[in-house]
Amino acid sequence: MSDYLSGLNDIQYKAVTHINGPLLVIAGPGSGKTRVLTYRIAHLVKTGIPPWEILALTFTNKAAREMKERIAGVVGDKANQIWAGTFHSIFARILRSEAEKIGFPSNFSIYDASDAKSAITAIIKAQGLDPKVYAANKVYSRISMAKNQLVSPQAYATDPDRIMQDKSAKMPYVYKIYDLYVKKCAQSGAMDFDDLLYQMHRLLDLNPDNVVEKYRKKFKYVLVDEFQDTNSLQYGIIQLLVNYPGSPRNICVVGDDAQSIYAFRGATIQNILDFERDYPELVVYKLEQNYRSTNYIVQAANDVIAYNSKQIRKKIFTDKGTGEQIKVMRAVTDKEEARLVAESIVEMKNRLHLKNEDFAILYRVNAQSRVFEEALKNKRLAYKVYGGMSFYERKEVKDTLSYLRTIINPKDEEALARIVNYPTRGIGDTSLTKLRNAAAERGLGLWEALKAAPQLGVGGRAGRSMVEFVAMIETFQRWAKDDDAYELAKRVVRMTGINDQLKKDKTAEGKARVDNVQELLDGIKSFVEEDEVDELLDDVLDKSLTSYLQNIALITDFDNDANENDRVKLMSVHAAKGLEFPAVFIVGLEENLFPSTMALKAKDSRSATDEERRLFYVAITRAEQYLTLSYASSRYRFGKMQYNNSSRFLEEISPSCLALAQPMGNRATVSGVKRYQNSRPMANSGRQLRKSELPKIKDFRPSPVQKLLPGVKVMHERFGKGKIIAVDGGDKKVATILFGERIGEKRIMLKYAKLMII
Ligand code: ATP
Ligand code: MG
Numbered sequence: 001m002s003d004y005l006s007g008l009n010d011i012q013y014k015a016v017t018h019i020n021g022p023l024l025v026i027a028g029p030g031s032g033k034t035r036v037l038t039y040r041i042a043h044l045v046k047t048g049i050p051p052w053e054i055l056a057l058t059f060t061n062k063a064a065r066e067m068k069e070r071i072a073g074v075v076g077d078k079a080n081q082i083w084a085g086t087f088h089s090i091f092a093r094i095l096r097s098e099a100e101k102i103g104f105p106s107n108f109s110i111y112d113a114s115d116a117k118s119a120i121t122a123i124i125k126a127q128g129l130d131p132k133v134y135a136a137n138k139v140y141s142r143i144s145m146a147k148n149q150l151v152s153p154q155a156y157a158t159d160p161d162r163i164m165q166d167k168s169a170k171m172p173y174v175y176k177i178y179d180l181y182v183k184k185c186a187q188s189g190a191m192d193f194d195d196l197l198y199q200m201h202r203l204l205d206l207n208p209d210n211v212v213e214k215y216r217k218k219f220k221y222v223l224v225d226e227f228q229d230t231n232s233l234q235y236g237i238i239q240l241l242v243n244y245p246g247s248p249r250n251i252c253v254v255g256d257d258a259q260s261i262y263a264f265r266g267a268t269i270q271n272i273l274d275f276e277r278d279y280p281e282l283v284v285y286k287l288e289q290n291y292r293s294t295n296y297i298v299q300a301a302n303d304v305i306a307y308n309s310k311q312i313r314k315k316i317f318t319d320k321g322t323g324e325q326i327k328v329m330r331a332v333t334d335k336e337e338a339r340l341v342a343e344s345i346v347e348m349k350n351r352l353h354l355k356n357e358d359f360a361i362l363y364r365v366n367a368q369s370r371v372f373e374e375a376l377k378n379k380r381l382a383y384k385v386y387g388g389m390s391f392y393e394r395k396e397v398k399d400t401l402s403y404l405r406t407i408i409n410p411k412d413e414e415a416l417a418r419i420v421n422y423p424t425r426g427i428g429d430t431s432l433t434k435l436r437n438a439a440a441e442r443g444l445g446l447w448e449a450l451k452a453a454p455q456l457g458v459g460g461r462a463g464r465s466m467v468e469f470v471a472m473i474e475t476f477q478r479w480a481k482d483d484d485a486y487e488l489a490k491r492v493v494r495m496t497g498i499n500d501q502l503k504k505d506k507t508a509e510g511k512a513r514v515d516n517v518q519e520l521l522d523g524i525k526s527f528v529e530e531d532e533v534d535e536l537l538d539d540v541l542d543k544s545l546t547s548y549l550q551n552i553a554l555i556t557d558f559d560n561d562a563n564e565n566d567r568v569k570l571m572s573v574h575a576a577k578g579l580e581f582p583a584v585f586i587v588g589l590e591e592n593l594f595p596s597t598m599a600l601k602a603k604d605s606r607s608a609t610d611e612e613r614r615l616f617y618v619a620i621t622r623a624e625q626y627l628t629l630s631y632a633s634s635r636y637r638f639g640k641m642q643y644n645n646s647s648r649f650l651e652e653i654s655p656s657c658l659a660l661a662q663p664m665g666n667r668a669t670v671s672g673v674k675r676y677q678n679s680r681p682m683a684n685s686g687r688q689l690r691k692s693e694l695p696k697i698k699d700f701r702p703s704p705v706q707k708l709l710p711g712v713k714v715m716h717e718r719f720g721k722g723k724i725i726a727v728d729g730g731d732k733k734v735a736t737i738l739f740g741e742r743i744g745e746k747r748i749m750l751k752y753a754k755l756m757i758i
Helices: 003-007 010-017 033-046 061-081 087-102 113-126 136-148 153-157 160-168 174-188 193-206 208-218 232-242 270-278 295-305 334-352 366-378 395-408 413-419 429-442 446-451 460-480 485-495 498-503 508-529 545-552 597-601 605-620
Strands: 023-026 054-057 083-085 109-111 190-192 221-224 251-255 283-285 326-333 359-363 383-385 568-572 581-586 623-637 640-643 658-660 713-716 720-728 734-739 745-749 755-757
Touching: 003 010, 003 033, 010 033, 010 283, 023 270, 033 054, 033 061, 033 221, 033 251, 054 087, 061 083, 083 087, 087 193, 087 208, 087 232, 087 545, 109 113, 109 193, 109 413, 109 545, 113 136, 113 174, 113 190, 113 413, 136 160, 136 174, 136 193, 136 232, 153 174, 160 174, 174 190, 174 413, 190 193, 193 208, 193 232, 208 232, 221 232, 232 270, 295 326, 295 605, 295 623, 326 334, 334 359, 334 366, 334 581, 334 623, 359 366, 366 383, 366 568, 395 413, 395 460, 395 485, 395 498, 395 508, 395 545, 413 446, 429 446, 429 460, 446 460, 460 485, 485 498, 485 508, 485 545, 498 508, 508 545, 581 605, 597 605, 713 734
Parallel strands: 023 251, 023 283, 054 083, 054 221, 109 190, 221 251, 326 623, 326 658, 359 568, 359 581, 383 568, 581 623
Antiparallel strands: 623 640, 713 720, 713 755, 720 734, 734 745
8 A cells, every 4th residue: 555545544545545436525523534635636646647637626725735735745746736726716717718708808807805895885876875775795795695696687687586685675776786896897807706706607608619628628536625615606617517428527525514604605505415416326435533633522512513403413533532621711801801811821831832823712703803912912922813804905015916906907997096096196086086977978997088088178287197197007018018027016116106105104004014015025026936837728827917916816814824933823713614723712602792693683593503503513623632612791892892691502512521710820730741742744845956955056147038948958046957858839938847856847937937058
């Protein structure tokens, strides 16, 4: 048996080595579903299946990356050619090469939630509707729901149920806003997050140029992690790719119905049932051993989920030992709760020799993080909040990115509107409104209007500034043809005056903003330097600004935690899905918070509360060794003091699993607790040479592209010496280069490559 297969139990082994035909692994938390998926991909590649024929859909890009690293440990560099990522990132990548077939430019912009909401707000205002009644948030979520159910604006307008729901919510014109929003996105050459699914489905369904056949042929093996949380649209896309006459039907999904926590986003357990219906020849494996948690934790999880009558019953056991009982802490206020948690962390670090990074604080809603941040700061504990405002949503970062977006796609009105007068250049709101009105009359977009400002009656200083602004963007566009993304971004930051503007602010926050823009530039630089070519069908994934922008639009903060190091992790329970931590705190266990008021007051409160219970189940099962549950009798919420009882979920755990907290510091040291060691092996991706292995070259000067011809010996900054075997591609020249033994053959795009002839 190859040694990578030895880390599997019998059933896991069967699932991993099942190659042909549909496969479902349905099993409880910590039972190795994700491990099965990872090893199965490694096994497929090992048995000779080309890695680019494998499509693996994961919950985060980080999960996909970790998967690739592990797989690389088994099969080496080939792992990079696997198509692994989130639904959104994979579909964005496909749409990038196919968008024109469905009427979008290939350099389409991706609108994040804030872009989408601001576009919706603009429509609401332009329609003379009251933004207080038509809250952008609510309208956006109605539109999002429609898209996820494949309901077009036309279908929406004639759907009596939707129309009635909107009427009773006092928003009868949502259908109209939806229609205008879709048109506006099309005009702006933009897709929002839902479009990445909706348009992907549309692309395959309309099937221009037989595009569906192309991808069916390409993806011979499809794998999905966390299948319980895929919604019907995502499932529909999978079906288009896998379920057709003559298909090998090589689809493997893993999931746990008891961890389904996105019903509100349209994912239901129904998808597991549909899967069984659609693939009757399905082979199903159930895993029963939990490899993550000690027994008290597993038992508590079993106790809680037993209250949900509809879950598929599963036996779960662990041989990790009984472990410590689950601690319960009661506080009078939320502030006290946070203090107790911080003190506990200090105490546990000392007693159990844990590190900051071994701890996670999980809460029901993101707003709960603030008090914990303060308490952790007081105790001088380093921490990181996941899921708050992410790096790319910060104003200075978004402003800079908006310049780049505008250069690539000046029709992108959200980006353009952000920067037209930033840094201030005398284009005031009044002149802008005047211009927009004149443009609207002639059916022009903002970009066209700016170009023609004087003709549209906007003269004077504002009109001149508009013309100058357009000229500046056009200059950047010319440079963009030759500059790589980094060169261009650097020039933008300097020449637009963003840098000078930010530097004027000498406060700590001001300095932080300057640093953030610098960090953004550093990120672009490292993107450009990763010059390896990724096989995208026959095309290459280039290092252009377009490809950079589309990539980062989909980055979640999990993907971006390079400088994570030794910090306590704070995140919502939703965000913790699939993860594991040695010590977990689940906080705010009160009625009306966890379970949420919304669930308790829902029309179908039973099933809404079941979903909250599944969420609690997910939370408990993140813990490997230590679990603490806490609640506060009172807390400030929405500006008012609230008094709540402890959560019903606490009572669902057998008392024998629980230990009531003792005063800090007096607790006897538990003997026999070993120092926690991180036993998870670090995958060695073996992609780069170590510094010491690289030949020393003092003056590395890249040679001109036209001299890089087959047969020429070259030196690469990171890969060392190599020989060019072939050069292909027209405009985008790509060389196949054979490097030393550890690196092997690589395809590199010459335009941005750092290669020197030797
Ligand atoms: P979740 O439902 O929470 O996503 P999961 O079923 O995907 O959980 P994994 O994350 O794959 O579970 O595995 C849980 C932990 O158990 C991981 O640390 C994994 O490496 C380990 N593990 C899984 N199978 C085995 C095994 N056969 N031997 C040793 N460790 C294992
Ligand atoms: Mg998992």
